[in-house]
Amino acid sequence: MPKSMFYGSISSPKIDVTVDMGNPFLNRTVDGFLKIGTVAASRVAVEETYQCVQKGSISKAKFEDALKKMCKEGAYWGTVAGVYVGMEYGVERIRGRRDWKNAMLGGAITGLLISAASNNRRDKVVKDAIAAGAVATAVEFVSYLT
Structure with missing residues (x-):
């Protein structure tokens, strides 16, 4: 008995805007x-x-x-995203490596900066830095799995 199959793919439209700042x-x-x-x-x-x-x-x-x-x-x-991406790239350039540690450090620095800019107390700033570093690291590890 013949089988029929349907092959196809659905993809969302992709819009990519590039802004060249020269750096x-x-x-x-x-x-x-x-x-x-x-x-x-x-x-x-x-x-x-x-x-x-x-x-x-x-x-x-x-x-x-x-x-x-x-x-x-x-x-x-x-x-927040701009600061994170910039910090991660800066850490990568300073370290000369591309690995999960860049995400961790970039996330921690971003959490620290955003929290400090929000006039939080020192303990809250440290907690936010740790949390942001942990989240960025987790996202990096999950992206390696997919």
């Missing part, structure tokens, strides 16, 4: 800022749209509030 460190930092900032802003847009659909209405004030939230979240998470 690899700046290029990666800006790229991280733009990509993650866009994701954060999109998340807020989806959440706000869902809330408007749930309520069944939208107002000019609600729309303006949503835009402000999108900009705020996009700028915050874009900045």
